[in-house]
Amino acid sequence: MHVLKFIGSILIFQTWKLKLLLDKKLLNLVNLTLVLYYLLQGCYFMTKMKNAERLDNIAPSGIRKLFSRAQGIPGVISLGIGQPNIPTPKGLIDAVVKLIENGDNYYSPTPGTKKYRDAVAEQNKRWYNLDYDPDTQILATASGCEALFCSLMSFIDPGDEVLLPDPSFLTYPRQITLAGGKPVWMKPTDELKIDTSNMQDLVTDRTKAIILNFPSNPTGEIMTALELKPIIDLAVDNNLILLTDEVYERCIFTDDKHIRVPALDGAYERTLLLNSYSKTYCIPGWRIGYAAGPKEMIAQMIKMHSFIVANAPSAQQNALGEFINTKEADDFTNNLRDILKERMNKIVKGFNSIDGFSCRKPEGSFYAFPKVTFHKDYTTAVELSEKIFDKQKVVLVPGTEFGPSGEGYLRASFGSISMDQIDEIIQRLKNL
Numbered sequence: 467m468h469v470l471k472f473i474g475s476i477l478i479f480q481t482w483k484l485k486l487l488l489d490k491k492l493l494n495l496v497n498l499t500l501v502l503y504y505l506l507q508g509c510y511f512m513t514k515m516k517n518a519e520r521l522d523n524i525a526p527s528g529i530r531k532l533f534s535r536a537q538g539i540p541g542v543i544s545l546g547i548g549q550p551n552i553p554t555p556k557g558l559i560d561a562v563v564k565l566i567e568n569g570d571n572y573y574s575p576t577p578g579t580k581k582y583r584d585a586v587a588e589q590n591k592r593w594y595n596l597d598y599d600p601d602t603q604i605l606a607t608a609s610g611c612e613a614l615f616c617s618l619m620s621f622i623d624p625g626d627e628v629l630l631p632d633p634s635f636l637t638y639p640r641q642i643t644l645a646g647g648k649p650v651w652m653k654p655t656d657e658l659k660i661d662t663s664n665m666q667d668l669v670t671d672r673t674k675a676i677i678l679n680f681p682s683n684p685t686g687e688i689m690t691a692l693e694l695k696p697i698i699d700l701a702v703d704n705n706l707i708l709l710t711d712e713v714y715e716r717c718i719f720t721d722d723k724h725i726r727v728p729a730l731d732g733a734y735e736r737t738l739l740l741n742s743y744s745k746t747y748c749i750p751g752w753r754i755g756y757a758a759g760p761k762e763m764i765a766q767m768i769k770m771h772s773f774i775v776a777n778a779p780s781a782q783q784n785a786l787g788e789f790i791n792t793k794e795a796d797d798f799t800n801n802l803r804d805i806l807k808e809r810m811n812k813i814v815k816g817f818n819s820i821d822g823f824s825c826r827k828p829e830g831s832f833y834a835f836p837k838v839t840f841h842k843d844y845t846t847a848v849e850l851s852e853k854i855f856d857k858q859k860v861v862l863v864p865g866t867e868f869g870p871s872g873e874g875y876l877r878a879s880f881g882s883i884s885m886d887q888i889d890e891i892i893q894r895l896k897n898l
């Protein structure tokens with residue numbers, strides 16, 4: 467932005483000089499040469515300061531845009547950004563404070579601290595009976611986003627195609643593009659799960675990987691083991707990597723247990739599990755996650771990670787290492803799920819009481835994804851989201867932020883709102 471302003475001011479300055487010369491009738495050949503010289507200088511400056519081409523095809527995150535726009539405006543209720551407002555568990559805070567006070571303020575080993583990787587392996591064994599060798603199969607990352615970026619940068623060559631659900635987390639297509647790859651959308655069913663009927667048609671000789679994310683951001687849908695089977699078979703038959711993002715594993719509203727993709731038949735040896743504790747323990751500001759998978763693949767990611775962030779934050783890793791397998795940790799996530807489920811039931815009921823809105827019950831995550839009927843005042847999800855913000859000061863994200871099939875939908879995060887605010891939001895939407 468600063469660069470753009472700088473370039474803008476140079477151009478204005480050049481134009482102003484030209485005008486001055488013309489006004490004073492000083493524009494003779496010498497001055498004209500001078501003006502041309504300045505303009506060329508400006509152009510040269512612009513070419514040097516222009517952003518890298520890889521950024522040209524990356525649209526900024528609409529969620530972050532809405533987030534900034536809503537800052538400081540009184541009365542705004544935001545259903546925009548996806549973070550829970552439930553206080554971080556005390557045991558986890560106490561652990562990190564103690565660690566920092568005792569001097570745990572330095573770089574950690576590149577793959578992560580032993581305490582953290584041991585604890586992540588133990589949790590995967592405890593929750594899913596899944597074996598990962600902590601010394602070779604787990605990498606501590608600075609957030610789920612970094613785990614994802616590091617995996618794409620490690621395995622995607624320019625021109626490689628990556629299949630991803632439409633709609634899905636807006637970072638996926640952008641990170642694939644940044645890695646030089648090509649995002650290829652997998653069409654949704656009417657229930658917004660992945661339509662597996664004609665998937666082979668999407669595979670070309672450049673297809674390299676498939677991204678999965680259940681419970682899904684933005685739809686809240688979960689695919690069962692049976693529904694996922696054709697996708698795993700497709701990966702096996704075509705020798706594809708599975709990248710499974712399971713950051714909402716503890717936000718599940720059905721009676722079913724979370725499905726860990728690498729625990730499914732045939733998946734383990736080709737799956738990178740990309741995970742984060744941002745949502746699970748309400749620490750999105752801590753930026754801690756992990757990748758787990760076959761040791762040869764994790765070794766490549768460790769190499770890449772060492773040149774992206776070098777290592778994840780040390781004290782946070784160790785605090786999580788001490789905390790995540792305790793009773794307090796499991797009680798916390800059960801309580802988190804109950805709080806979110808109560809909000810979910812209320813907001814879905816509320817949306818379904820508004821004319822023109824219809825909302826399925828999300829099975830997990832903390833997003834509702836109501837379908838809306840347009841009319842002459844708004845014909846796209848973007849227009850409707852803007853109208854709702856301008857008229858009713860409610861932030862809802864247009865579904866198209868998450869993929870072309872998101873047209874006609876809005877995403878509502880109920881991670882950070884109170885039960886009273888839900889009544890208020892529904893009332894405001896009815897007054898639109």
Ligand SMILES: Cc1ncc(COP(=O)(O)O)c(C=O)c1O
Nearest residue numbers: 548609610611635683713742744
């Ligand atoms: C599906 C999904 N994956 C990953 C992330 C990123 O998590 P983190 O905060 O660990 O970067 C998010 C955050 O909203 C998400 O919704």
